[in-house]
Amino acid sequence: MSARRDPEVAEHTVPILHWFSLDRRRFLKLFGGGLLVAAASPDASAFAQESGRARQSQELPKDLAAWLHIDKDGKVTVFTGKVEVGQNIRTSLAQQVAEELRVGVDTIRMVMGDTDLVPWDAGTFGSRTTPTMGPQLRAVAATARETLLDLAAARWNVSRDGLTAAGGKITDPASKRSISYGELTRGEELVKTLPSEGATVPVTPASEWKIAGTQVPKVDGREFVTGAHRYASDMTRPGMLHGKVLRAPAYETKLTSLETARAQAIPGVKVVRDGDFAGVVAPDPHSAELALAALAATWTEPPAQPSNKTIFEYFKRNADVGEDRSEPRVKGSVDEGLKSAEVTLSKNYTVEYIAHAPLEPRAAVAEWAPAGDKLTVWTGTQRPFAVREELATAFRIPSDKVRVLVPDTGSAYGGKHTGDAAVEAARLSKAAGKPVKVVWTREEEFEWAYLRPGGLIEVKSGARKDGSLVAWEYHNYNSGPAGIGTPYDVANQKIQFHPVKSPLRQGSYRALAATANHFARESHMSELAHAVGMDPLAFRMKNLSEARLKAVFEAAAEKFGWARRKSSSGRGFGIAGGVEKGGYIALCAEVEVEGGKTGGRVRIRRVAAAFECGAIVNPNGLRNQVEGAIVQGIGGALFEAIRFENGRMLNPHFSQYRLPRFPDVPAIDLVLLDRKDLPSAGAGETPIVGLAPAVAAGIFEATGERRRGLPLEGLAT
């Protein structure tokens, strides 16, 4: 681990930048002519600038990344390293290309997450697709459109200024001539590179969108309702075997002996051992399961490791060890602020580790070329290029000898950044000499996939009796720095993230630590409002000058009827909000607590939320994301928690790890604020952060009990 790194930045940084080489022969082989819009790699950009003449003679610079192709029939293919995991970007990106190219969405084919075909990409996370890939593809498509206008103008020998692009055709209104994109590109081998950075491509402003900004249905929705779509776990290859990996009984144990005779005796079974890695392959999954069960392994005793009982103390004691620490963000003086405060509060908040539990577990099919020099893997991951590196490293082969393909995946929520199943399938396939599929069991998902970090958060604050916030000190141990800052106006603040070496494997989760940090911050704001005797919404508004956040608070409160709410014993209301990854959320919740009692079971009856993320690309898709995030958030808010002890998960089954189901879902009223004057931001993550603190505040109104730990219903036993 590098010194003083910001874990969130590190998570988003992948050092190696590869572009596939695209020479003319390859261009023809891949595309058979037509118009290609490409971008030069950083290394090739100098070359491209100097070689304008070379391009005129149709010599391609090497190292071009292809983004968009139009074939002789006018069919458009778009290449992107982003992947579809349910967030609907296959559709929303196609809409944006269709918008700029002035074609129907149905003429567009999106090639996504195939490392041999698409430009390098860091991965699909951080709500980056909409703010970065959207504009990139709009620029690419607009470049294609402008090129087509140039081509038509040259063909007709007229000025391009009067020509229009619409409906997949270029039209000259003066002569009433028109020509389709396909006719224009037929027989051509045109490569157009994107203008260099700084040069402008005329893209269509959101206020003029006709296809983007509308409720285009999911482009391949039919595949999902008919069961025809093939996820990675549905892939098959000729001669494919099924693999299973032997798992350790706990973290921090080593394989000491392995007896394989009984497993090897099952017809068609082969056992593979490589250090601590052991697995089996068989002609069918059933035999593979039997073979795995027939392995007799012994392991070293796991050392003593923390449990749920000791974990928060562990975080505090093991924070900031060695070089791995981050600096506090300081503004003014918290000490001075506290001195001027009339009301002070100091409270701790906790969050447990939780699991992503994507319904499609990790899965991969790996196939080595007969000579063993090229590896192809189909797998469900958010980071195809990172998985390519992982495979190249694991097998000590160059990364251009590895191809990773990501079929649209059965969800991820931040949980599929790694290539665990891909490496396992490739290792088994290498030994078996045949393609191998590995699909993790649910138990393996819970035990060996990584988790949303647990965390301890300490907040100390001060306010004046008129409700003005004067001091804010905030320490987050282990859960993460995302969303750690406060959007409220506080002159004196100290905010710090304290990294800890987690005893459990942890990583990204939808919205990262913003969920934990919003829970702590917004819960504390509600407590402080109560302490100064103010309405929790009025207290927030008094300390808030960020107009976009104020707007969602107002919209959510109005939709909910916040001003008219009447709490009673057993029934309470809460409000919370925040800004993260360019999205603004405010949420009101009505909750019931069984018997109005301390520790009672909680039901969320009604939620009203307002969300704003700039110009909306697909209103129905956005609504689906916001609703889905709120519903997913119910689990982490109320009942999800990994129970663990000495490196073992104690509840690795759906029967023991409760997830939100139909009866848990409240009525949800949504307000989506469409800001066509602002760039579009992503929406897959931020809407999850508002629910937990709003529900916690509602529980207080209903019972007088402050619950400061997620899940709010405590650990099930």
Added chain:
Amino acid sequence: MASTLLTVNGKSQRVDTPPDETLLSVLRNRLDLIGTKYGCGEGQCGACMVLLDGQATPSCQTPISEAAGKKIVTIEGLAQNGRLHPVQAAFLETEAFQCGYCTSGMIVASVALLKSNPNPSPENIAETLSRNLCRCGTYLRILAAVQSAAKKGAVK
């Protein structure tokens, strides 16, 4: 190995399997009917649901011997001559999915529900489908899709 006669989506066929292999494994790995999904292997998530004589049944909990002689319908068997089943059409129209991995099981469970109760209340739907997990949280859309299919008289 045991030889079993299965009737899947109206077609009878013989499969040779170990006697305790699950119906889920047979459908997916021997008949290439991959629309039925593995989610937990414990009957807790509903991703593997198929109709067994009209009943929504987790195929991961069904040994092939129990499926013999019964009418098995999978997600692939619902559309007729390229025409979507009304429940499929309602899910598509409502966009009652995100990643789509739970969709087969949700649709199968909804078809069975509407067959036994053509006019279910929201509570009936929530209770019946509480066996099915949607991790993307599209429950409210699924509810709307089932209601819409019911309104159109999905099952006649």
